[in-house]
Amino acid sequence: MRPINIGLTQEQRQGVINLLNQDLADAYLLLVKTKKYHWDVVGPQFRSLHQLWEEHYEKLTLNIDALAERVRALGGYPIGSMEGFLKVATLKEHAGDVPTATGMVSNLVEDHEQVIRNFRDHVDRSAEEFHDQGTSDFLTGLMEQHEEMAWMLRSFIEGQAIDSDGRQSVAQAKTPVGV
Numbered sequence: 001m002r003p004i005n006i007g008l009t010q011e012q013r014q015g016v017i018n019l020l021n022q023d024l025a026d027a028y029l030l031l032v033k034t035k036k037y038h039w040d041v042v043g044p045q046f047r048s049l050h051q052l053w054e055e056h057y058e059k060l061t062l063n064i065d066a067l068a069e070r071v072r073a074l075g076g077y078p079i080g081s082m083e084g085f086l087k088v089a090t091l092k093e094h095a096g097d098v099p100t101a102t103g104m105v106s107n108l109v110e111d112h113e114q115v116i117r118n119f120r121d122h123v124d125r126s127a128e129e130f131h132d133q134g135t136s137d138f139l140t141g142l143m144e145q146h147e148e149m150a151w152m153l154r155s156f157i158e159g160q161a162i163d164s165d166g167r168q169s170v171a172q173a174k175t176p177v178g179v
Helices: 010-040 047-075 082-088 100-127 133-158 169-176
Strands: none
Touching: 010 047, 010 082, 010 100, 047 100, 047 133, 047 169, 100 133
């Protein structure tokens, strides 16, 4: 087999592959949670959440394929088993837990925010530690998608009054939390 000659050493490529496989594992866990919540959500917000989560799991599915293909482009092999995903993922399962609709949204916000923090670290490490600006750029694009998904989910549970200039309403700001 001809060695890969793309301006990165085997060690640099392997470092990036390890980061990508962690991102792939987190993406799979997030996909499974999103699908499960899509199936199990009930209540007055059923339709809107059901549709939102369908949009999200479709994006996640595309991102999973892109992550795996990036691993292959660098000469590695993507993790391909749930056992493998669970070993390297930073996200945790909530097996057996079926929260309320708001609890589901909150769990997904936390997971997306963890993924975003991981991407920020992986973007920097890809560029600075492994000198792979291509992967850094690729991960930046994925991070931006997760930022949008997290924002949509946060918006669902925030529900604060906002003035026309974008600031929180003065009356709302003075109301104690939980009142």
